[in-house]
Amino acid sequence: MACEPNRARLLCMLSLTFSFFIVEVVVSRLTSSLSMLSDSFHMLSDVIALVVALVAVRFAEKTHSTNKNTFGWIRAEVMGALVNAVFLTALCFTIVLEAVERFTEPKEIETPEVVAGVGAAGLLVNLLGLCLFHGHAGGGHGHSHGGHSHGAKGKRGKTEKFQKAGNGSAAEETNNLVGNHNSPGDGRSRTDVSCKDNPEVQMNGNAHFDELDHDSSAQLNMRGVFLHVLGDALGSVIVVVNSLIFTFVWKPCKGPNCVNPCINSHATDHQHVNHTVVSLNADKSEVAGPCWVLYLDPTLCIIMVGILLYTTYPLLKESALILLQTVPKQINIHRVNERLLSLDGVLAIHELHIWQLAGSRIIATAHIKCHDPTSYMEVAKRIKDFFHDEGIHATTIQPEFVTFSSESRDSLCELSCRTQCAPKLCCGSADKQKAGVDSKAAAAPSALEVISETPEQAAEIQVRPRTEDEATIAREVESSL
Amino acid sequence: MLPLSIKDDEYKPAKFNLLLKLSGWFRSILADKTSRNLFFFLCLNLSFAFVELSYGIWSNSLGLISDSFHMFFDCTALLAGLAASVISRWRSNDSFSYGYVRAEVLAGFVNGLFLIFTAFFIFSEGVERALEPPDVHHERLLPVSVAGLLVNLVGIFVFQHGGHGHSHGDGGHGHSHSLFNGSLNHGHGGHDHDGHSHHGHGHDGHGHSHDKHGHGGHGHSHGGHEESHCHNELRRSEGSSKQILQGVLLHIIADTLGSIGVIISALLMQKYELMIADPICSMLIAILIGVSVVPLLKESIGILMQRTPPSLDNALPECYQRVQQLQGVYNLQEPHFWTLCTDVYIGTLKLLVAPDADSRWILSQTHNIFTQAGVRQLYVQIEMAAM
Numbered sequence: 001m002a003c004e005p006n007r008a009r010l011l012c013m014l015s016l017t018f019s020f021f022i023v024e025v026v027v028s029r030l031t032s033s034l035s036m037l038s039d040s041f042h043m044l045s046d047v048i049a050l051v052v053a054l055v056a057v058r059f060a061e062k063t064h065s066t067n068k069n070t071f072g073w074i075r076a077e078v079m080g081a082l083v084n085a086v087f088l089t090a091l092c093f094t095i096v097l098e099a100v101e102r103f104t105e106p107k108e109i110e111t112p113e114v115v116a117g118v119g120a121a122g123l124l125v126n127l128l129g130l131c132l133f134h135g136h137a138g139g140g141h142g143h144s145h146g147g148h149s150h151g152a153k154g155k156r157g158k159t160e161k162f163q164k165a166g167n168g169s170a171a172e173e174t175n176n177l178v179g180n181h182n183s184p185g186d187g188r189s190r191t192d193v194s195c196k197d198n199p200e201v202q203m204n205g206n207a208h209f210d211e212l213d214h215d216s217s218a219q220l221n222m223r224g225v226f227l228h229v230l231g232d233a234l235g236s237v238i239v240v241v242n243s244l245i246f247t248f249v250w251k252p253c254k255g256p257n258c259v260n261p262c263i264n265s266h267a268t269d270h271q272h273v274n275h276t277v278v279s280l281n282a283d284k285s286e287v288a289g290p291c292w293v294l295y296l297d298p299t300l301c302i303i304m305v306g307i308l309l310y311t312t313y314p315l316l317k318e319s320a321l322i323l324l325q326t327v328p329k330q331i332n333i334h335r336v337n338e339r340l341l342s343l344d345g346v347l348a349i350h351e352l353h354i355w356q357l358a359g360s361r362i363i364a365t366a367h368i369k370c371h372d373p374t375s376y377m378e379v380a381k382r383i384k385d386f387f388h389d390e391g392i393h394a395t396t397i398q399p400e401f402v403t404f405s406s407e408s409r410d411s412l413c414e415l416s417c418r419t420q421c422a423p424k425l426c427c428g429s430a431d432k433q434k435a436g437v438d439s440k441a442a443a444a445p446s447a448l449e450v451i452s453e454t455p456e457q458a459a460e461i462q463v464r465p466r467t468e469d470e471a472t473i474a475r476e477v478e479s480s481l
Numbered sequence: 482m483l484p485l486s487i488k489d490d491e492y493k494p495a496k497f498n499l500l501l502k503l504s505g506w507f508r509s510i511l512a513d514k515t516s517r518n519l520f521f522f523l524c525l526n527l528s529f530a531f532v533e534l535s536y537g538i539w540s541n542s543l544g545l546i547s548d549s550f551h552m553f554f555d556c557t558a559l560l561a562g563l564a565a566s567v568i569s570r571w572r573s574n575d576s577f578s579y580g581y582v583r584a585e586v587l588a589g590f591v592n593g594l595f596l597i598f599t600a601f602f603i604f605s606e607g608v609e610r611a612l613e614p615p616d617v618h619h620e621r622l623l624p625v626s627v628a629g630l631l632v633n634l635v636g637i638f639v640f641q642h643g644g645h646g647h648s649h650g651d652g653g654h655g656h657s658h659s660l661f662n663g664s665l666n667h668g669h670g671g672h673d674h675d676g677h678s679h680h681g682h683g684h685d686g687h688g689h690s691h692d693k694h695g696h697g698g699h700g701h702s703h704g705g706h707e708e709s710h711c712h713n714e715l716r717r718s719e720g721s722s723k724q725i726l727q728g729v730l731l732h733i734i735a736d737t738l739g740s741i742g743v744i745i746s747a748l749l750m751q752k753y754e755l756m757i758a759d760p761i762c763s764m765l766i767a768i769l770i771g772v773s774v775v776p777l778l779k780e781s782i783g784i785l786m787q788r789t790p791p792s793l794d795n796a797l798p799e800c801y802q803r804v805q806q807l808q809g810v811y812n813l814q815e816p817h818f819w820t821l822c823t824d825v826y827i828g829t830l831k832l833l834v835a836p837d838a839d840s841r842w843i844l845s846q847t848h849n850i851f852t853q854a855g856v857r858q859l860y861v862q863i864e865m866a867a868m
Binding site: 075087397 | 591602
């Protein structure tokens with residue numbers, strides 16, 4: 001499956017980074033260098049990011065629905081990407097804080113050679129990680145079947161099922177979306193059989209769906225990891241550059257009379273410090289090296305933070321938009337609405353919601369208003385085809401009918417639908433619920449309370465609580481969907 | 482069409498009037514109680530942070546400076562909460578068919594993540610200090626610590642009492658007041674105690690168990706969320722700010738306990754010269770924060786992962802039973818129920834019915850059943866089992 005290379009890469013990088021973290025901690029204890037200790041904590045945060053990504057990948061493999069998560073765990077990858085992006089942002093903040101601290105109180109590195117060595121090793125590890133994850137982050141379209149083969153397989157499955165009698169048409173879409181393990185209650189044996197028959201047909205389509213979906217949502221996750229590793233690599237570069245410059249440019253204080261002018265005060269003026277000591281040994285070798293070297297580190301850090309934030313922002317935005325249930329950017333909901341309206345038999349569309357579960361799994365729900373049940377079957381098939389063409393394979397369409405009360409007047413608009421639909425009803429203001437009578441009669445045997453189906457006036461578009469049910473009629477629909 | 486006037490303003494693109502936008506935001510902030518509280522507390526925090534920063538620069542104390550930066554860091558969490566409470570009131574549009582209401586869940590989640598990160602950071606600093614204890618100056622520590630504690634107590638009071646409207650105390654952001662002078666704890670305290678009342682909320686029902694402020698607000702929140710788009714501003718504010726407020730309150734409590742921890746450790750160090758008290762306090766506090774954030778994270782993750790709403794966990798199987806007992810219904814398939822924002826549940830399901838069933842009646846009964854359970858936006862697809 002598509003997940004395997006991801007997982008292998010993550011595990012490999014994780015073990016490398018973790019062992020390097022241990023090495024850094026040990027070295028920092030040996031050389032009692034505080035900066036190396038803090039750098040090792042940065043490595044630890046890297047480890048955590050990798051763990052988060054790994055967990056997300058593991059979870060997202062369980063695409064079958066469970067009792068609590070009826071959509072499966074596929075969203076875990078988007079969440080993993082968001083968590084990584086947020087951690088990266090928080091890390092940037094702390095780096096800024098530390099950089100500012102360094103600006104106000106510059107510190108020098110005690111043993112720059114060791115730091116340079118460890119920094120170089122860290123850089124190697126990070127570069128390796130970059131190579132590992134780069135292909136993926138750039139948009140590994142390893143599975144370039146595209147949507148068409150999916151569509152073809154899906155359609156073939158669909159037509160095959162069409163011939164089977166009494167199929168839950170739900171089965172196809174169920175399998176497309178999540179594994180259908182979750183039909184509560186006992187269905188009749190016929191439906192059970194049909195559901196079992198379908199899986200073989202669906203398996204191919206399902207597997208391909210899984211791969212493609214996994215790919216595009218896994219990309220998000222891998223991008224998060226890539227950015228994290230990139231941040232770490234930049235950090236290592238800064239460490240190496242800084243320590244190299246320290247080794248060659250900085251003249252540390254060696255003698256007992258040495259004065260380090262850069263450290264005690266904010267002032268960068270070397271000459272004004274401690275005249276008593278300096279005047280005696282006004283000698284260059286007794287004054288610690290050029291002060292600007294001490295400010296190099298924080299400056300580079302701030303530049304790195306800028307780069308990181310700039311590259312993390314798109315990832316943050318994209319995963320946040322998915323989690324906010326936005327309409328996927330490749331779908332223009334207006335156009336969808338118009339094209340649906342242009343289908344024969346569709347009178348109105350209400351409550352159209354399209355959102356992205358993860359990757360390329362898009363879900364749509366809508367209310368479709370049509371003339372009568374007999375035409376609905378045709379219309380429903382066309383609607384589902386239309387959605388399939390758009391790439392939306394999990395749809396739930398609730399039909400609403402304008403039934404002309406069979407006994408009398410044709411021109412009555414029946415429905416109580418929701419408030420937003422009121423102005424879209426064909427008959428405008430004249431639709432009192434005469435049809436309410438029918439439903440009340442029919443509702444008699446129910447143990448539940450009778451639903452009053454008084455629709456709002458067409459003019460009133462206030463938001464009302466939906467305690468009353470609209471008479472959404474869905475008559476028998478052929479299971480061709 | 483002949484132009485009827487010389488003014489062609491309407492054909493020009495609207496000028497981006499920054500001032501207008503800002504004043505619009507300002508008005509919308511002040512309109513809602515939650516965001517008003519958040520905004521004032523944010524101002525309070527910011528001013529305190531500036532005061533600390535200037536004092537630190539003036540007295541040349543690195544600890545105070547870094548502590549003030551930590552406070553700024555916490556202000557970002559408050560800012561996120563504020564932004565979320567404003568954003569979630571925007572109307573739905575073409576890209577956001579459900580509106581922006583999920584912003585509050587996301588904000589709570591991000592706040593929780595920031596808190597975890599802060600806890601991790603404090604823990605690491607505690608370890609560093611344990612290994613290499615720097616010298617600590619007590620004199621400047623205590624007064625600033627006490628001042629920070631007072632600010633946080635104000636925050637707790639404001640957000641807990643917040644409102645007839647806000648049934649859940651919002652957490653403010655705790656400032657990392659670790660009066661850090663030379664690195665003391667950053668105590669961002671765990672919020673256990675205060676948490677009890679609100680945690681209780683978090684634990685119990687994800688939503689409806691607001692003992693104190695609750696019932697009034699509760700009723701309101703239900704009313705507010707009947708509207709499918711969570712648009713009803715009047716009634717929405719109570720229930721739907723829960724996530725934001727919870728995150729923010731956790732932050733404030735974390736900070737309060739941190740301040741208390743700092744005070745305690747400062748006293749310990751003054752009296753008994755226990756230098757080790759500082760890092761140990763930091764680490765304890767970091768653990769406390771981490772532990773306390775877990776319920777918020779679990780809830781937010783559940784909502785964002787489209788999990789079945791926990792408050793419906795018991796009610797749903799009953800509803801399925803009832804639906805399947807309706808005359809003509811063979812089977813109920815593919816139920817998907819999820820939470821859009823606090824107290825707003827959306828569901829889809831497919832019913833397999835007999836050919837001769839009265840599907841209209843079935844539909845209305847189904848809607849009724851689920852409305853009683855609290856799911857107001859339901860999409861039922863009916864399919865006939867062909868003979």
